[in-house]
Amino acid sequence: MVTIVGTLIFMLMIDWRIALAVVILTPLSLFVAAFIGKLSHKRFTEQQLLQGEISSYVEEHIGNQHIVKAFSYEERAIDDFEKLNSRLYDVGFKAQFAGALANPSTRFVNAMVYAAVGILGALAAVANSLSVGQLSCFLTYANQYTKPFNEVTGVLTQLQTALAAAGRVFDVLEAENETPDSENSPIISDCKGDVSIENVSFSYTKEKPLIKNFSLDVKSGSKIAIVGPTGCGKTTFINLLMRFYETDSGKISIDGIDIKSLSRDNLRRQFGMVLQDSWLFKGTIMENLRYGNENATDEEVVAAAKAAYAHSFIRKMSDGYNTVISEGGGNLSQGQKQLLCIARAMLTNPSILILDEATSSIDTLTEKRVQKAFAKMMEGKTSFVVAHRLSTIKESDVILVMKDGNIIEQGNHEELLAKNGFYYTLYTSQFAKA
Template sequence: MSEARGARRPQQPQGGMGMGPGGRPGMGIGMPVEKAKDFKGTLKRLTAYLMPHKFLLAAVFIAAIISTIFNILSPKILGQATTKLFDGLIAKYRGVPGGGVDFAAIEQILIFLAILYIISSVFSYIQQYIMASVAQRTVYDLRKQVEEKLSRLPLKFFDSRTHGEILSRAVNDMDNISSTLQQSLTQLITSLVTIIGVIVMMLTISPLLTLVSLITIPLSLVVTIGVAKRSQKHFVGQQRALGNLNGHVEEMYTGHKIVKAFGFERRAIDEFDNLNDKLYESGWRAQFISGTIMPLMMFIGNLGYVFVCVIGGILVTQKAIQLGDIQAFIQYSRQFTMPITQLANIANIIQSTIASAERVFELLDEQEEIPEAVEAKVIEAPQGAVAFNHVQFGYKADVPLIEDMNIDVKPGQTIAIVGPTGAGKTTLVNLLMRFYELNGGHILVDGVDITDLKRGNLRSMFGMVLQDTWLFNGTIRENIAYGREGATEEEIIQAAKAAHADHFIRTLPDSYNTVLNEEATNISQGQKQLLTIARAILANPSILILDEATSSVDTRTEIYIQKAMSELMHGRTSFVIAHRLSTIRDADLILVMNHGSIIEQGTHEELLARHGFYADLYNSQFTGAHRILWPRNRKLPRPQFK
């Protein structure tokens, strides 16, 4: 069976990144954000994950409100200290008896102000601490569900999607949700309370100055929307160009040897330069246009600041307002613009987060494997008898691949499966291990329908050596021991010797402790195959599946492995998928498949004597490739070779 795999493609960014509220990397204004298809439904579903922590969330909301309110009150109180200082200096200047600065009163105000700041900081710490706990517990539950879901999904789910797409949902989207729950949710509350509180405090100081400050808001919105619309198309172009550039670099890196072998380095560099120029062009335009937002916002804010200062100064001279209140009002006007900017950023972040949550929920809603039988059976001592009775299957419901397949395999027999590419050989193995469900018919192991068996028990009967090797990042010892839990050092070495891997392992610097890297590229393809064979030998299964197990080793090593395999296969039912027909001459039964059907079956000598499809396949490996393309039972005319 070939390992499920899909073409890797670069994950394009969802938008440019900028510094969000609280110093967190977030979506900048004007940057494209992935939007959810069902925002309300996804938000409601995500909220349901927070409901078990509703009391802690209530505590977070209360702490955030208290912290923000105390922080809002501070400028007003600080203004009182300024007023005391100003009034004292004026009285002293005018020679008022007993006049002077009341430092005792100012000291009391400053102490009170310090207490407010401390209380605000304490409640801010409390809300951040509780929210971090809630966010991590929520995401922990969500991650656990995703992990459990992935283990219940059928193989066809992984075959139909790229690894990058699945990982993106399980890792990147989950991290996005985690960051938003932990930071943006409390910032949203804080920003809303700040806006409301600041407006209230400004109104208590001067409704006229409040009106002057609010006039600048529509102007700010017009500027922001206008710039965002102009920068949007450039950010989309930047996304596209970045995705194309990443895809080109990944292709050139993974195919580096092929590029050099065919002398395409110059073309690859020219294409990179072209893509890089496009990224530069769209990138600097997007960044420049979006970068004008902050200076324009500062300019509009300064206009409001000037108006407040001028009108406030006039009001002070008319004794309609105190100097300290003007100071407080200016602080409030400065505080007012910040939460508005934060809300704009948070709105983008929440849009992106709900889109991420929707992608995670789509994964959780995927159709799972058919549940096991209520009273699933377990075969304690499997013998290895396998029967296919009228089996029907197709990867698509309307496109049948296997129709009315019947096979009867006795315990200990070696069954070879041969045929051209796409004939359905690997599909047969997928069905045997119940990676895919049948459309019709039954598969029996020791007389028990595989749908009545526990999946774990069914798959534990099999040992597999695939054409596509799979080794994980770890020591060679750990990779071999993966075949059987609790294997001893002696058993691991014996398995390696049986697979003729012990010699090359001991020539490595750290022998069995040599650590294989992520792709196991620090050993050859043939050596990787030897390790997977050693792993299968250690597993000591009842039924063996060998899918072109010796395709990656040299002829001399193949002979050794064939001997080891012969010993391993002795007394065990074995399914051998092979293209080199010389390796399966001694099989008890050879199944010849084409277009999903078994068109011939028998021993090697019987099939050769029939002079049919198998004979053409066998002879073509020695007499000419054209015979495999035009076998005897094809009705199409043979081409005339000159």
């Protein structure tokens, strides 16, 4: 900017008419650059898109190489990669080529401007309104003046790559936000664990209603079991309780307070949960266990691990509680991961417990023991347990039998068996002889 303004002042001082010609002609180069920029922009966007596709393809296939190998998919995976890669090569080549055209073209236009100044100046010198010294001075200034314009177009390629990438970042940033928590939301500090669900409806996609008019009243301290065929909406129901998704209509309240009026943080702190897929973070076992309760002492962590029957296998690991587990818990068995997740939930000592198939990967004996520990921890508190193995939920106060997003039967084990309905069929199918 300083160069442009400075040289402009000096040029105006020498001869304002030729200076004006320079000022009017130089932006021509910007038009040329903008035109080329427009031509290449599409290619740059496409290049960025392909780059993203390649990255995710590579990540997916390296992360899941067991599956790739198990189905002998290597060659097809390489083929697919080559196709993507050659498309990226083509698009990248074209984008870079078009982008690289901008600088020489602007230089060319600016050189024409320089020539025009030379001709106009020479004419003025012949007419004696400009000295030869002034002309040579002017030409130097005109050259200085166009330089910044050339430099801008020189980085046009980088600029366009950055813009195309930024476009993709903004797609994410512009995604709709979840409704913010209200500022003066009530705070539950000592949760009793009454849960009431009134006429809740919910669907992931508008066209496919899933949960319709779901109502349920849970008194504090009860053990609720949810059973039902795969895909009937058990996990969905839990997602709604935790406010991972918002209900379409109806109301869920905890201790009489609508969960939509609570802050998400306060709501989720009332729950302890162990989910279907046990996720652990890269870090030591100690750090992972402390995830929900950073103030827990080492003794408390060990006590939780003992209660979850994880202590013995942790102790056998190379560094005990300081063993680093890899991302997603790759260096642990499924059952071990689940035991760690259970210990993690136990350490938070929640008011309401959610177990979604939480013990499905653990051997039956350990499962029995862990469930005893849960029962002891949850005495007088509310818990929701999703289980396919019905033997594990027989003792629940209320068993909800779900089908296609609705509760079709409800009651305790004996009542439901006596009904001779869907639960009876489920139960007897698991214990044929019984």
